[in-house]
Amino acid sequence: MSYWLLKSEPSELSISDLAGRPARTESWDGVRNYQARNILRDGMRVSDLAFFYHSSCAEPGIVGIVQVASAAYPDPTQFQADHKHYDPDSKPADPRWWLVDVQLVRKLKRTISLTELKGHPELAAMPLLRKGNRLSVMPVSAAEWDCILRLE
DNA sequence: GCCAACGTTGGC
DNA sequence: GCCAACGTTGGC
Numbered sequence: 001m002s003y004w005l006l007k008s009e010p011s012e013l014s015i016s017d018l019a020g021r022p023a024r025t026e027s028w029d030g031v032r033n034y035q036a037r038n039i040l041r042d043g044m045r046v047s048d049l050a051f052f053y054h055s056s057c058a059e060p061g062i063v064g065i066v067q068v069a070s071a072a073y074p075d076p077t078q079f080q081a082d083h084k085h086y087d088p089d090s091k092p093a094d095p096r097w098w099l100v101d102v103q104l105v106r107k108l109k110r111t112i113s114l115t116e117l118k119g120h121p122e123l124a125a126m127p128l129l130r131k132g133n134r135l136s137v138m139p140v141s142a143a144e145w146d147c148i149l150r151l152e
Numbered sequence: 153g154c155c156a157a158c159g160t161t162g163g164c
Numbered sequence: 165g166c167c168a169a170c171g172t173t174g175g176c
Contacts, residue, residue: 007161007162035171055162056161057162060162132161132170134160134161134171
């Protein structure tokens with residue numbers, strides 16, 4: 001089993017939005033970065049766990065845990081001409097963008113903020129904490145995962 | 153293949 | 165709103 005971190009702007013999808021859904025699931029569409037795409041498509045497996053991270057908001061940080069609920073499949077929004085994530089160069093026979101479904105496992109008891117995460121040297125190698133890094137889907141090591149959960 | 157221009161991300 | 169950092173595009 002592997003661990004991951006997924007960023008979401010709460011104005012697009014917050015942890016509370018996810019918690020309010022009947023099946024507490026979301027199709028993680030809209031990823032339009034090749035590195036993130038490769039991680040989604042080639043790295044993630046059903047039942048892997050991921051931190052849910054709020055970005056571009058008042059208190060950026062980790063707010064919950066989700067579980068990968070499907071294998072990767074083509075992101076349907078890339079073929080929808082009226083969709084903001086439409087990609088006219090992607091063809092159904094050879095899809096460029098992929099996604100997985102995720103399901104909420106639980107909210108954390110509190111937000112573990114970006115500021116707090118930066119204060120722990122054992123987390124310094126996380127892409128999340130590296131200056132200028134904008135990756136929205138990234139791996140988390142087992143040691144980092146355990147370390148962050150102990151902060152809760 | 154180089155690189156300037158541009159668009160996006162995301163913290164502050 | 166600002167701006168640093170990064171990815172993508174497209175001319176040459």
